[in-house]
Amino acid sequence: MIRPVRPEDGEELAALYLANRDFLAPFEPARPPEFFTADGQRERLQRQLDGETHPFAILDDDSIAGTINLFNIVRESLQGGVIGYWVDGTRNGRGLATGAVGEILAYAFVELELHRIEAATLVDNVSSQRVLEKNDFERIGLARRFLRINDEWRDFFLFQRLADDD
Numbered sequence: 558m559i560r561p562v563r564p565e566d567g568e569e570l571a572a573l574y575l576a577n578r579d580f581l582a583p584f585e586p587a588r589p590p591e592f593f594t595a596d597g598q599r600e601r602l603q604r605q606l607d608g609e610t611h612p613f614a615i616l617d618d619d620s621i622a623g624t625i626n627l628f629n630i631v632r633e634s635l636q637g638g639v640i641g642y643w644v645d646g647t648r649n650g651r652g653l654a655t656g657a658v659g660e661i662l663a664y665a666f667v668e669l670e671l672h673r674i675e676a677a678t679l680v681d682n683v684s685s686q687r688v689l690e691k692n693d694f695e696r697i698g699l700a701r702r703f704l705r706i707n708d709e710w711r712d713f714f715l716f717q718r719l720a721d722d723d
């Protein structure tokens with residue numbers, strides 16, 4: 558259900574982000590115009606691949622239906638990382654995000670041998686909270702004024718899942 562994103566996916570991703578511009582606006586930081594172009598997406602993907610982010614495409618048959626990323630990985634005594642994800646608004650409610658989170662957890666815990674994965678949702682983003690709960694995340698707190706969306710610092714619930722919890 559997920560596979561690593563490649564710079565060649567830039568065109569398909571730009572089209573998907575453009576089609577979901579209004580759908581994603583209430584959930585995401587402001588995006589510059591180049592974000593919605595194939596070149597902008599290729600550059601972004603290359604920056605992610607050169608850095609510490611592990612970007613994956615969420616697949617619906619052969620087409621990309623969204624993305625899920627693992628980032629902010631810290632080793633040493635933390636052995637943790639953070640995930641973020643989204644799914645095309647016309648393909649919601651089919652279990653794509655729930656399955657993708659399950660697969661990235663397996664990657665994080667088995668392949669990368671991480672100990673803890675964190676995720677954050679807007680306090681009213683019930684769909685995303687369900688995605689996390691169905692993957693055995695626990696809610697660990699409220700992060701006040703956590704992320705700036707539409708010129709407003711918004712409150713988020715924080716969730717975590719530990720490798721040895723199952």
Ligand SMILES: CC(C)(COP(=O)(O)OP(=O)(O)OC[C@H]1O[C@@H](n2cnc3c(N)ncnc32)[C@H](O)[C@@H]1OP(=O)(O)O)[C@@H](O)C(=O)NCCC(=O)NCCS
Nearest residue numbers: 584642643644649650651652653654655677678684685687
């Ligand atoms: C949140 C999001 C990732 C969910 O993706 P999804 O593929 O629809 O999720 P799933 O199908 O795995 O289902 C999760 C929950 O979504 C809810 N849901 C959302 N849209 C739905 C729809 N159109 N029909 C039915 N259920 C829907 C259901 O409550 C479901 O939980 P349930 O199985 O207990 O009923 C997606 O709506 C999205 O990208 N939203 C905008 C960006 C975002 O919120 N990203 C996450 C940031 S933390």
